[in-house]
Amino acid sequence: MIIFLEFSQLQSTTAICPSLFNATSAQDGILSRMRLPAGLVTSTQCELVTNITNQFGNGEIQITNRGNLQIRTSQALSFDTLLDLQDYGLASSEANTDGLRNIMASPTSGIDPHALINTVPFVKQWNFYLANHPELEILSNKFSVCFDGGETISVSDRPNDICFVAVEFDNEIYFSLHLGLGDRGDSPSAIGRLIYPEQTLQVLAALTEVYREYTEQKLNQANSCARPPRLREMIGNWGVESYLQLVEQKLGYALRRSSLELLSQESKIGIAYHHLGIHSQRQLELAYIGVVIPLGRLTSLQFHGLGDLSRQYGGGALRLTPWQNILITDIAEAQIEQVSQEINDLGLSISANHPYAAIAACSGYKGCKAAFTDTQADAKKVAAHLENCIKLDIPINIHFSGCDKSCAQHHPSDIAFVGIQSKDPNYHEVYKVYVGVGNTDFGRELHSEYSAKDIPNLIIQLLKTYQNQRRDSTQTFREFFNRQGLS
Numbered sequence: 001m002i003i004f005l006e007f008s009q010l011q012s013t014t015a016i017c018p019s020l021f022n023a024t025s026a027q028d029g030i031l032s033r034m035r036l037p038a039g040l041v042t043s044t045q046c047e048l049v050t051n052i053t054n055q056f057g058n059g060e061i062q063i064t065n066r067g068n069l070q071i072r073t074s075q076a077l078s079f080d081t082l083l084d085l086q087d088y089g090l091a092s093s094e095a096n097t098d099g100l101r102n103i104m105a106s107p108t109s110g111i112d113p114h115a116l117i118n119t120v121p122f123v124k125q126w127n128f129y130l131a132n133h134p135e136l137e138i139l140s141n142k143f144s145v146c147f148d149g150g151e152t153i154s155v156s157d158r159p160n161d162i163c164f165v166a167v168e169f170d171n172e173i174y175f176s177l178h179l180g181l182g183d184r185g186d187s188p189s190a191i192g193r194l195i196y197p198e199q200t201l202q203v204l205a206a207l208t209e210v211y212r213e214y215t216e217q218k219l220n221q222a223n224s225c226a227r228p229p230r231l232r233e234m235i236g237n238w239g240v241e242s243y244l245q246l247v248e249q250k251l252g253y254a255l256r257r258s259s260l261e262l263l264s265q266e267s268k269i270g271i272a273y274h275h276l277g278i279h280s281q282r283q284l285e286l287a288y289i290g291v292v293i294p295l296g297r298l299t300s301l302q303f304h305g306l307g308d309l310s311r312q313y314g315g316g317a318l319r320l321t322p323w324q325n326i327l328i329t330d331i332a333e334a335q336i337e338q339v340s341q342e343i344n345d346l347g348l349s350i351s352a353n354h355p356y357a358a359i360a361a362c363s364g365y366k367g368c369k370a371a372f373t374d375t376q377a378d379a380k381k382v383a384a385h386l387e388n389c390i391k392l393d394i395p396i397n398i399h400f401s402g403c404d405k406s407c408a409q410h411h412p413s414d415i416a417f418v419g420i421q422s423k424d425p426n427y428h429e430v431y432k433v434y435v436g437v438g439n440t441d442f443g444r445e446l447h448s449e450y451s452a453k454d455i456p457n458l459i460i461q462l463l464k465t466y467q468n469q470r471r472d473s474t475q476t477f478r479e480f481f482n483r484q485g486l487s
């Protein structure tokens, strides 16, 4: 491995978006983020992260909604620690491109019986390409790439700049090219081009190179403080077709066109809890277990324990999901019961009906300067209240956002809370409350200002109304409230 660190180099702590070499100073410590392409982390890597967290951190490990790992430490990571992380493959060998967003793939790539193609090799190749192209460091660190192999646990709707979505067309497998054209948080859209799997990396490199040249031009024109443009800004400026023309010039061939209607039929929505519990794999007599990680946070002991289980009974690696949970894969069906029991002994659940299975919260004001509320603490209170007061027979997706940017989730929830600045001086923390689907991105507005302390009781009220008045147990919370008047 080529090491680019210099002896004088320490982790900087001034980044807005954390990485390993540029961490962020937050209220609750120095936040370092490890990119894990496709969310894969081996049991040996789990051991190193556990040791670092125990030695320098607060004993807690967090999974992000791009399948990264985050740790909080009391001081910047030392040179030796960064070298260890590089050595174990947890930091890029090229510090400059380590800050680019994690490469996303379905957590069930390669193991889903219904997938069209295994995308893990594409992720690995693209990661290798990034490590060998330090010139890409000028790109916006929000530049994001995703591969969706047509798995049941789809990731094609997750916000990304470029997404390759496997489709079957004329009895052949292609990737349909999707680009992020809309607003922040929108899913990428099919643009009517099909890519042969063997050309995918070449096409991705050309898409990236045209964007890099645009970025370089813009940065040269602007003053030195200007931020690099996002890919969607470039596309907004040029239009998709002009962008693709330049890409095709670089490639020396035209991309295959296809009708948009046909491709948009392939779009799927990833559901936060469908991967939880026990599921059969493509590989005969093997299964995976999806473990609920409350708000994406677990102790280093639990993390280490899951890593050990994967080594002892599984394929030796964990998969972190964009819904902030963990899969242990490649477990012999005969050992599923034993592994489930050991997960339980670690204080974790595998049930999709667990209150934490479908609760998401952004980092809130302890980790983000834009937040109006302590989303993490409020979500924990709700989960504890649900555990004590009601039995869920169907997962309910509840989402807490500290402001209206909605980093933790980009689709309507069953119930959404959005932190706002209170107009009433007596209210310490308040949220707007939404239910079901409505005319805003968050759903139908139920309350324009609701005190955080009253939220646990409000949720119980809503759930009891739903459980007592729904048509039958197949009617979802969202269907029920979409038909109800709100008063």
Ligand code: SF4
Residues within 6 Å of the ligand: 362, 363, 364, 365, 368, 369, 370, 371, 372, 401, 402, 403, 404, 405, 406, 407, 408
């Ligand atoms: S949703 Fe708002 S408060 Fe929460 S992490 Fe994103 S920017 Fe920060």
